Amino acid sequence: MIGRFIGDKRGNYALLTVITMVPLMGAVALAVDFTELVREKQETLNALDAAGVATAQQIVSGASDADARAYAKQFFEANLRHVSPANTTLTVTLPNNNAGGGTLVLEASLKYHPYFLPAAAMLLGGTAGDHVVNVSARSEIRLKNTLEVALVLDNSGSMSTLGSGTGQKRIDLLKAAAKQLVDTLALQAQQMKQISKPVQFSLVPFSASVNVGPTHDGDSWMDQDGISPVQHENFDWTTMSAANDPNKYAEKVNGAWYKRGDGWGDTKGEPLTRFSLYADMTVESGREEVPNSKQYICDAYNKKGKCTDGHWTDPQYVYTTSRYASWQGCVEARPYPYNDDDTTPTTSNPATLFVPMFAPDEPGTLWRDFNRDGTNDVNSLSYGYENNWWADWPYSLNPTAVQRQSDMRKYFLVKPYGSTSAGAGDGPNAACTTSPITPLKDVTVSAQKQQLTDAINAMAPTGNMNVPEGLAWGWRTVSSNEPFTVSG
Incomplete structure (x- = not known):
């Protein structure tokens, strides 16, 4: 069972x-x-x-x-x-x-x-x-995406021609269109509640170069020590050797050039840069007659020993000097691959730093009599170069045009009083023809909007055109990296 x-x-x-x-x-x-x-x-x-x-x-x-x-x-x-x-x-x-x-x-x-x-x-x-x-x-x-607009506007000389079928200059049409865009978006921005800086505009006028503004000369993103590979283009500092002048010469250390010798005064030991060139170039800007410096010279006497004919010598003068030019704010393009991007400038990578523009003096003029002991102080020699604004170094025998341009000794000779002035637009700031960049402005703030409008109105057509530089700086004004870090 x-x-x-x-x-x-x-x-x-x-x-x-x-x-x-x-x-x-x-x-x-x-x-x-x-x-x-x-x-x-x-x-x-x-x-x-x-x-x-x-x-x-x-x-x-x-x-x-x-x-x-x-x-x-x-x-x-x-x-x-x-x-x-x-x-x-x-x-x-x-x-x-x-x-x-x-x-x-x-x-x-x-x-x-x-x-x-x-x-x-x-x-x-x-x-x-x-x-x-x-x-x-x-x-x-x-709710609303904040908007940052870079107005990269052509200010070259071609903008002075009339727009097709309008009877108005292109620059005037461009100004009107830019201001209309700003006004339209400013009205829209006023409707955006609880948002900080809803619409911002920057302005980048460009022609042959872009002007970042001369007040940035002490900023860290500018090459302050002459270490950028762009810094010494067209400059031959070897001409300023100790053999030529032991009291005032240049020495190269780790790719940068420095002032050596007591002849530099307080700036001895400082780096030689384009900024220092602007500071060191001087011109005799005025003269003051030394009292009682005239002397009467008798050329003929009579039998009694009285002067019958004579002349006065030239009076002596005290000459005052002043800086020849100041940097106006234009910068060189950075070397590739940093020329058209927003890589943050840093001294650890000198090629990323920005370098002030310094248009070198081109061959042309000699000041033969630096001591003013002759009657003809200035002797102009024409070489067909446009930007001839300084005197070539006069003590070299038969220099080539390249040597005339790059010999740095010439910039440390004082330009004599009364010498021929440079042509209009010539000088170390040649091709720097635009107004400075206007960084991002919040157009919901009336004062900032007015600053932007005033900058647009101030644009004037002149010079050549460099589109890549304009676009690169437009990008940099809306980037959070240096040089311009103001963003919404």
């Missing part, structure tokens, strides 16, 4: 079914809970997105912070169709409370109470209780 009982297989299916139903029903229960959890989470996110869009419209319309938060909560809960608002918590971060500004952030936390999870936990040997599942959702609404 016992053997028959053990071998009897009737009813095994029912037993196995009962055993397997426990995990099967548990799986079904968990599936139901998970499906409901996903549905409630999605409904919460949908309500969050809808509340974000609706609240953003309220903010743009001028709602206060308190009203915006209350409206967001009301709209959010109204769209929770199958989710109890008691199980949710809403957090509203308004645009003016964000570090970046301009973004409305809505965050909701959802407490989901599962239907079957507690029973399933008990069947699996767990404890009964409220097994709450916490879910979070987040929605971001960008």
Whole structure:
């Protein structure tokens, strides 16, 4: 009998079914809970997105912070169709409370109470209780993207011609269009609430070069130590050797040139740069007669020893000197590959530094009589070069045109009083014809908008055209890197 009982297989299916139903029903229960959890989470996110869009419209319309938060909560809960608002918590971060500004952030936390999870936990040997599942959702609404516009405008000489069929100069048409764009976007910017600097403009006038402004001569992104590979182009400092003048010579150390000898005065030991050239070039700007310096010379006497004919000698003068020129703000293009990008300038990479423009004196003029002991102080020699604004070094025998241009000794001779002036537009600032860059200005601020408008009105067409430099500096005005770091 016992053997028959053990071998009897009737009813095994029912037993196995009962055993397997426990995990099967548990799986079904968990599936139901998970499906409901996903549905409630999605409904919460949908309500969050809808509340974000609706609240953003309220903010743009001028709602206060308190009203915006209350409206967001009301709209959010109204769209929770199958989710109890008691199980949710809403957090509203308004645009003016964000570090970046301009973004409305809505965050909701959802407490989901599962239907079957507690029973399933008990069947699996767990404890009964409220097994709450916490879910979070987040929605971001960008009210208005801040706008930064670089106006890179052609100021070359061709802009003085008439625009086709208009009867107006191209530069005047360009000014009108630029100001119209500024005015239009400024009106739009006034409607953007709770956003710092919603619309900003910079202005980059360009012709043959770009003017960053002479007030930047002491900035760290300018080459202050003569280490850039561009710094000494067209300059031959070897002409200023100790053999030529032991009291005032140049010495090269690690690629840079330095002032050596007592003849430099207080600047002894300082680097030789284009900035130092502007400071060192001097011209006799005036003269003052020395009292009682005239002397009468008798050329003929009569028999009684009285002077019958004579003349006065030239009077002696004290000459005053002044700086010949100051840097006006234009810079050279950086060497490749930094010429058309916004790489941050740093002394660890000298090629990234900006170098002041210094148009070298081209061959042409000699001041033969530096001591003013003759009647003809200036002797002009024409070599057909346009930018001839200084005297060539006069003491070299038959120098070539290249030697005349690059011999640095000439810049440390004082230009004599009364010598011929340089031609219009000539000098170390030749081709620097535009007004300085106007960095980003917030056009919602009337004073800043006026600065931008005044800069547009001040543009004048002159010089050649260098489009790549204009575009590169336009990029740099809206970049967060040096030289211009003002951004929205």
